[in-house]
Amino acid sequence: MELYILLICISISWFFFFFFNPLHRRSSAKKLPPGPAGLPLIGSLHSLGPRPNQSLAELSKIYGPIMTLKLGSVTTVVASSADAAKAILQTHDHSFSGRPVPASVATQPNPDATIAWVPPDNSWRTRRRICATRMLNAQKLDQLQHLRQRKAQELVSHIKRHAVSEAPVDIGRAAFATTLNLMSNTIFSIDMVGPDFDSAQEFKDLVWTIMENAGKPNLSDYFPVLRRLDLQGLKRRIRPAYRRLHEIFDEIIEKRLRERDFDPVNGKKGDFLDALLDQCEEDGSNFNSITIKPVILDLFIAGTDTSAITTEWAMAELLRNPNILERARNEIIRTIGADRQMQESDIDRLPYLRAVVKETMRLHPPSPLLLPHKARSDVELLGFIVSKNTRVVVNAWAIGRDPKHWEDPSSFSPQRFLNSSLDYKGRDFEYIPFGAGRRICPGMPLAIRMVHLMLASILQSFNWKLPPGTMPEKMDMEERFGVTLKKAVPLLAIPVMETKL
Ligand code: HEM
Numbered sequence: 001m002e003l004y005i006l007l008i009c010i011s012i013s014w015f016f017f018f019f020f021n022p023l024h025r026r027s028s029a030k031k032l033p034p035g036p037a038g039l040p041l042i043g044s045l046h047s048l049g050p051r052p053n054q055s056l057a058e059l060s061k062i063y064g065p066i067m068t069l070k071l072g073s074v075t076t077v078v079a080s081s082a083d084a085a086k087a088i089l090q091t092h093d094h095s096f097s098g099r100p101v102p103a104s105v106a107t108q109p110n111p112d113a114t115i116a117w118v119p120p121d122n123s124w125r126t127r128r129r130i131c132a133t134r135m136l137n138a139q140k141l142d143q144l145q146h147l148r149q150r151k152a153q154e155l156v157s158h159i160k161r162h163a164v165s166e167a168p169v170d171i172g173r174a175a176f177a178t179t180l181n182l183m184s185n186t187i188f189s190i191d192m193v194g195p196d197f198d199s200a201q202e203f204k205d206l207v208w209t210i211m212e213n214a215g216k217p218n219l220s221d222y223f224p225v226l227r228r229l230d231l232q233g234l235k236r237r238i239r240p241a242y243r244r245l246h247e248i249f250d251e252i253i254e255k256r257l258r259e260r261d262f263d264p265v266n267g268k269k270g271d272f273l274d275a276l277l278d279q280c281e282e283d284g285s286n287f288n289s290i291t292i293k294p295v296i297l298d299l300f301i302a303g304t305d306t307s308a309i310t311t312e313w314a315m316a317e318l319l320r321n322p323n324i325l326e327r328a329r330n331e332i333i334r335t336i337g338a339d340r341q342m343q344e345s346d347i348d349r350l351p352y353l354r355a356v357v358k359e360t361m362r363l364h365p366p367s368p369l370l371l372p373h374k375a376r377s378d379v380e381l382l383g384f385i386v387s388k389n390t391r392v393v394v395n396a397w398a399i400g401r402d403p404k405h406w407e408d409p410s411s412f413s414p415q416r417f418l419n420s421s422l423d424y425k426g427r428d429f430e431y432i433p434f435g436a437g438r439r440i441c442p443g444m445p446l447a448i449r450m451v452h453l454m455l456a457s458i459l460q461s462f463n464w465k466l467p468p469g470t471m472p473e474k475m476d477m478e479e480r481f482g483v484t485l486k487k488a489v490p491l492l493a494i495p496v497m498e499t500k501l
Contacts, residue, residue, distance in 0.1 A: 215482025
């Protein structure tokens with residue numbers, strides 16, 4: 001609402017100036033993809049609505065799989081089909097691998113040292129390589145899986161306390177707290193949230209503040225000339241959270257450095273922080289105790305909510321489809337038993353559960369528009385010209401529901417992934433919840449483990465039912481668009497104890 005009032009004020013006051021100014025039409029000489037004409041000054045901003053993934057999917061039915069929208073003063077090209085996504089993320093991957101940096105993200109200390117918000121230059125490549133080889137490869141992930149398993153067990157214990165009195169569990173909140181701890185144990189070997197999920201709130205609240213504010217539509221991103229004014233106060237709200245998180249990281253890094261100094265062998269924990277600190281010690285490395293903090297923060301921000309909401313959407317779809325829930329549970333009990341704790345190595349033996357997770361991410365990709373891309377040069381794309389610096393958005397949400405590729409696209413049917421080689425690794429462009437090409441999500445191997453571990457652990461230990469009065473077919477499955485695509489009404493579900501775990 002706040003945004004719309006501001007838009008109207010700016011629109012009225014600048015209308016005449018822009019309408020009569022011939023310069024604002026200069027770029028139309030180039031052959032951009034088709035799109036709505038839009039209003040003076042604000043362009044098509046008003047058509048985005050509260051759920052841009054859905055509005056853009058509707059617009060693409062009129063203007064086609066590749067279209068141009070003027071959003072404020074920013075020209076944006078939107079891809080809504082597998083072929084268009086392939087052209088952007090594979091054929092012209094190099095040209096479209098830039099990133100426009102949102103104003104809220106740019107307020108963090110040292111944004112140039114992040115992974116997600118820098119051009120794909122050499123230092124970006126080095127940071128991604130360190131993540132891939134020192135944190136996210138199978139061997140490294142296996143080494144720390146016992147820590148994550150313990151966190152999954154704590155999630156089960158937390159839910160057990162609700163099960164005793166058959167009290168409803170807020171699945172999204174529990175999954176968010178658990179994912180923070182799964183991430184913090186992989187990165188720092190410590191917990192960031194207390195075992196009752198209510199203590200040690202600060203870290204959780206800070207990450208949440210960033211996610212909430214960064215997810216709000218920001219005028220500064222549509223009218224870069226207004227950036228300095230921060231009309232909505234988003235920068236003012238988000239900056240202290242960034243600063244405080246950096247302080248917390250400072251304390252953890254300093255403590256680890258002292259431990260490593262005191263005992264060079266046992267002071268190392270073999271986690272990602274040690275890998276980064278080892279890099280800092282290498283001659284000529286760009287890594288130091290300042291530049292590793294944006295990398296760590298990126299991983300927390302990119303990895304926590306995405307994995308947590310996938311778990312929440314999966315549970316919501318399972319509760320809405322009791323036969324699928326029963327089949328997924330039966331597979332777990334049959335394969336692992338009721339009394340042995342689920343391990344990450346069990347995932348390979350649970351094809352139906354894997355299909356449930358894939359189907360969840362098809363219908364509810366946590367980043368429905370991926371992260372925004374930017375053209376690094378003028379590019380000829382499917383017969384059109386996309387100019388340098390144009391913002392490029394890929395609507396993974398629309399692609400995952402395209403009837404050209406998916407039969408009965410809006411039904412939840414994990415079956416479609418059984419006996420299918422379709423995967424999220426960025427080769428099948430009709431299904432790209434993690435993106436594709438050089439900017440593909442580097443956290444995918446960890447995300448896959450975390451989501452399956454959480455989901456299987458809570459399915460194995462409990463039977464689940466909806467609160468009295470909620471019918472599966474009447475469940476509210478509305479989306480809330482932000483940095484991630486959340487469930488608008490949080491999922492409450494009642495756990496019923498079934499195993500001794
Ligand atoms: C279900 C969970 C997750 C999903 C669906 C997801 C999805 C995505 C998507 C769609 C992108 C943007 C790709 C593009 O721009 O084309 C991305 C980027 C990224 N993700 Fe994930 N992600 C998940 C979990 C994680 C985890 C656990 C981590 C960290 C361990 C992580 C770290 C990153 C980073 C650092 C980037 C930026 C990469 C770059 O710009 O080069 N993500 N992710």
